[in-house]
Amino acid sequence: MTATYRNPVLNADWSDPDVIRVGDDFYLTASTFTKVPGLPILHSRDLVGWTIIGHAVTSGYADVRPGCGVWAPSLRHHDGRFWIFYGDPDVGIYQVSAADPRGPWTAPHVVKPGSGLIDPCPLWDEDGQAYLVHGWAKSRAGINNRLTLHRMAPDASKVLDEGTLVIDADLLPGYRTLEGPKLYKHDGVYWIFAPAGGVEQGWQSVFRAESIFGPYEDRIVLEQGGTDVNGPHQGGWVDTRSGEHWFMHFQDRGPYGRVVHLQPMAWEDGWPVMGDKGEPVAEAALPVLGDVPGEPATSDDFAGPALGLQWSWQADPDPSWWELSHGTLRLTCVPGPEDLRDRGAVLGQRLPGAPCLVTTTLTLSGEGRAGLVVLGFTYAYVGLASTSDGPVLVCGDAEPVPVDGPVTVGARIGDGALVTFLADTGEGLREIGAPFQATRGQWVGAVLGLFAAGSGTGEAIFEAFTVDIERRSPWTSKGRGQ
Template structure:
């Protein structure tokens, strides 16, 4: 009798999980992603089988960690972190894009769950996408990407390297300039150094984070180069596939070794809706990798190169599991009854709050959201807390108690960034649905409502979003159906590196207020692909 194949399905982390980096410590794997303007930042996932991942912490969890993100633009903030482990300590290095000023820093922890250190700001470390490599000779190397002083075309960038003094947490010695790309692409970035056998490998991404995205690689016997490019570059891309391929823009990879000869790559990619719209943002995919030695008989020195997805050469939705006996568990639901004293790790704010606006101890079993004066606008501080939309088809419900006055409002929102969000809220005597879009506030629906308790329901079916409310949580009133979800995609909302969030929102709309909304529970249900 033929046994059913043991497989896993991509993406392994769905819904806004870009720029993955991974490391192994014994039998444990740790993976992180970029978070841009969202806080807490840099989620840390743990797995023992590479396909089932648990969120165990955030590297940036405190406003006292020396990382300024309180007034950054949409898609500024935390770019392309790298996680590494060395002699009992975890290191995360990343860029904080402070509205055009690139600040590279390191945080460390003995336990990946935290606590993580304050940020060690690196001086004279220009550019983005830093990475660390711990060599066998005890030296530690920083690699990064920056715009050269003499670019030959728009979008050209350069990979550079410098030694890092771990004691002082500062760069030292000479800067080495390694490459401006291995496949004549724009935006050489996301560098990582690996050692395989007697060789150092420099792996980078090129082509930008859309259809031309690619991973390329080069080799050297000396870590500072010169590096010789793989003649078969890129080693991972979908740039040669049709624009309507179900997975696009794959790139920004990081390699991990699981056994002596077994390797995998994590990389980002989009799953577009209707061949175009990217509401969920870039997600994390897992790709098998093998090493093949060059077959060229005329070469005295034959080099081994990594081959991604060796059976097909492209990222597939389904592969055999890395560890036999593994069963992938798709987590489609999230429920929070707010009985804890801290926010669940899934919740995020937009930007680091300048003032704490939530509480658990004012009313037991409720999340209290205080109304800030700010509302949804670029660089604004406003009362929002939400979770990632991780499924194309989903339903989110909650129960709220709120007594509004004047222009005060509170409710639920589905938001892409400061330029596009749908807000369903209770105001004085009415429930309304607004669409904030590039600075314009459009009223889509308004119903009379006299109660202070309301149940909310937002559902998504790919590009169709429905908004409903109820007095008792059983009998629902449709406020607005088939709201245009394409307006929550980067194509409409202004280019963004993030994905859609869904959560709570409140505002006193420019007036000083001490009012608040109490949320009893939150429930999210998604449908796996």
């Protein structure tokens, strides 16, 4: 039997992915905006099964700033080190590097300061010269739809010139919002892979030139066509050790965020051809055979020495917010904004792109409120709140229910990210409150979160956090290593 996979291979919000191969290993990173830690590092041996192995950025902003922070990274391996370049649209272009992708990573270093500088990508050429291409955010810079190229110091410490406008997409018929450039050199030709048209309705283009400064000619190489994969948006090109070529990109799925697809890629007449004659494929032959499947972690029994790598905070965390103890997560009911969207002290992870059941057991002591939240532009939660008569179970407009001791709370997330909250007060999990339609956040999908809020005197204890996903393996039933 033929070993195949099906898309998406990462069925959750792994926005703006970039991917490289080093030996037999593949590595991927993605945008994280102001989540802390940021810049996740994922590892794979076959481009289909991925696990989280670390993060390249461990701090961020002190307050919640939706849509700010780490935008559209590029991942490269050069001179024995792993490099990630990313844009913070309010600060400039940063880089971090590490000898080991699991870390430690260097502190973020500004390569080019400025407002509206986004989506950077480096290239170290054979002659030792280094270059950096980037896009522009109109919300900060007042311009977009164009790409600027710099000569860069080989140690990536700074750019060496004012920059050259190498692609002005205002001059290209039909182009809008050209962004997310990835810079490559292949068979002596310079390539910029870049999407345009917007994340929901756009397409993927490539540009080629004999000189890195152009002139570039363009071709659309991946678009929705007759498929249900809207947008097909920015990503990265990677090869296998056996010489096959692949392209990973995202698809915007609203509350589920930007899920990642894998397209076969071939070279024909000097141009890349992606998917099935330029349209995304639903499945294809597995790139590499014989490896053990993997997937990013979701559930957490809180028994380890640290939180699982799937978790992040909405802003820089304070150590006083949380503690792992004897297989439980203890969250202090810390002060902060009433609105959970504005609280840094919400511990979250990506909403799975398939229906799932999420449960955890919660105990509340002292003053405050705590629970399980589904959070985007809007949010709702099920949890416990203290009263003068003791804790009560709360969920939206539902009548509060007095409780005594631990309560299992949960959320059943169905098709379309419709959420039904659940609670067990002694008769098994039952529905509570009205259904809630999960919504996206600013450039991100909804998150599953845990929180505890109050004056600082209360404490919430969460037992194992379990995510039971309706399994739709990226490997098909035709087998893997046959």
